[in-house]
Amino acid sequence: MTKLALLVSACIILLSANFAAAQQADIMIGASTLLSPAPPKDVLNFQQPAEKSGTYVSVGADIVGFRKRRIGINVETAWRLKNASYPFTGESYRPILTDVNGLFQRRIADKIGIDLFAGIGIATTRFNVPAASSCSVAGGGCINYTTSNHFMEDLGAGVRYRAWHQIFVRPEIHYYHIQNNDEFHSPNVFRVGASVGYMIGSK
Numbered sequence: 436m437t438k439l440a441l442l443v444s445a446c447i448i449l450l451s452a453n454f455a456a457a458q459q460a461d462i463m464i465g466a467s468t469l470l471s472p473a474p475p476k477d478v479l480n481f482q483q484p485a486e487k488s489g490t491y492v493s494v495g496a497d498i499v500g501f502r503k504r505r506i507g508i509n510v511e512t513a514w515r516l517k518n519a520s521y522p523f524t525g526e527s528y529r530p531i532l533t534d535v536n537g538l539f540q541r542r543i544a545d546k547i548g549i550d551l552f553a554g555i556g557i558a559t560t561r562f563n564v565p566a567a568s569s570c571s572v573a574g575g576g577c578i579n580y581t582t583s584n585h586f587m588e589d590l591g592a593g594v595r596y597r598a599w600h601q602i603f604v605r606p607e608i609h610y611y612h613i614q615n616n617d618e619f620h621s622p623n624v625f626r627v628g629a630s631v632g633y634m635i636g637s638k
Contacts, residue, residue, distance in 0.1 A: 458499065458500035458636055459498070459499045459500060459507075459634060459635065459636040460496065460497065460498045460499070460634075460635040460636055461495075461496065461497050461498075461499070461603075461632045461633065461634050461635070462495075462496050462632060462633055462635070463493070463494065463495045463496070463497075463511075463605070463630040463631065463632035463633075464492070464493065464494050464495075464630065464631060464632075465492070465493040465494075465495070465513075465605075465607070465628055465629055465630030465631065466490060466491065466492060466493070466628050466629065467490075467491045467493060467513060467607075467609075467626045467627055467628020467629070468487075468488060468489060468490060468491060468626070468627060468628060469486060469487045469488060469489060469491065469530075469624055469625065469626055470487050470624070470625040470626075470627060471485045471486045471487040471619070471620070471621050471623060471624045471625065472485060472620060472621045472623065473485040473487070473620065474620040481522075481523060482620060483617070483618060483619050483620045484521065484522055484619060484620060485619065485620045485621065486530065486613075486616070486619040486620070486621070486624050487624075488519075489515045489516070489517065489519055490515070490516045490517070491513045491514060491515055491516065491532075491626065491628065492513065492514060492516055493511055493512065493513035493514075493628070493630065494511070494512055495509065495510060495511030495512070495630065496509070496510055496511075497509035497510070497538055497540075499538065499540050505539060505540055505541055506537070506538065506539060506540075507537075507538040507539075507540060508535070508536070508537065508538060509535070509536040509537075509538040509550075509552050509554070510533075510534070510535050510536070511533070511534055511536075512531065512532070512533045512534075513531070513532045513533075513626060514529065514530065514531040514532070515529045515530050515531075517529075518563065521562065525564075525565045526562050526563060526564050526565070527562070527563045528560055528561065528562045528563070528618075529560070529561050529563075530558065530559070530560045531558075531559040531560070531561070532556065532557075532558055532559075532587070532609075532611060532626065533556050533557050533559070534554050534555065534556030534557075534587070534589040534609075534611075535554050535555060535556060536552035536553055536554030536589060536591070537552065537553060537554055538550060538551070538552045539551045539552070546596055546597040546598075547594065547595070547596055547597075548594075548595045548597075549592065549593070549594055549595070550591075550592065550593040550594075550595060550605065550607070551591075551592050552589070552590075552591050552592070553588075553589065553590050553591070554588075554589050555586070555587065555588055555589065556586075556587050556588075556589050556611075557584055557585070557586065557587065558584070558585045558586075558587045558611065558613045558616065559582060559583070559584050559585075560582070560583045560618060561580055561581075561582050562580060562581045562582070562583070562618075563579060563580045564579055564580060564581065565579075583618055585613050585614050585615055585616055586613075586614045587611045587612060587613040587614060588611070588612045589609060589610070589611055590609070590610045591607060591608060591609040591610065592607065592608060593605040593606060593607030593608075593630070594606055594607075595632070597634075601633055601634040601635070602631065602632070602633055602634075603631070603632050603633075603634065604629060604630070604631055604632075605629060605630045605631075605632060606628075606629045607627075607628060607629060607630060608625060608626070608627050609625065609626040609627075610623070610624075610625055611623075611624045611625075611626065
């Protein structure tokens with residue numbers, strides 16, 4: 436969680452520092468789900484589950500204004516709305532995906548544009564255990580969760596439609612390659628969904 440907080444803080448500072456020079460800024464909220472390869476069903480031994488399904492809520496922001504208003508910076512966080520059950524262990528878990536991207540944004544019609552982005556981020560998963568995993572008098576009691584952090588690469592694309600005044604809708608897909616994602620079956624995860632956003636400034 437410390438790495439996540441540092442990354443988000445750095446992104447906020449970076450976005451704030453460049454806002455005055457930008458021609459446009461967007462804020463977004465969205466909903467999505469995860470897709471990932473499933474483990475084989477014909478294996479008797481325990482297999483790590485696929486990191487997929489569930490409803491994810493996302494919040495994001497970007498600034499666009501560099502190189503004739505086509506290049507920008509994007510930051511986004513998505514998290515699972517409800518905990519999921521981890522098989523055979525009695526634990527539940529909740530993934531959080533935070534990424535920082537370079538953004539290329541281009542208008543292709545009067546109300547339609549395309550967003551292409553690529554960057555890096557942190558995949559954080561919080562596992563809640565049935566019983567306390569560690570206790571400390573100095574630490575203020577018992578802890579019943581563990582947290583796993585993994586570096587990841589991110590690629591994505593979205594098609595934005597300017598629905599009404601400064602409000603737009605953006606169907607989108609994200610591909611995450613999560614390094615050492617040993618808690619789940621595959622390091623390759625897709626997030627598919629849509630965002631609703633508000634544009635600040637002119638396009």
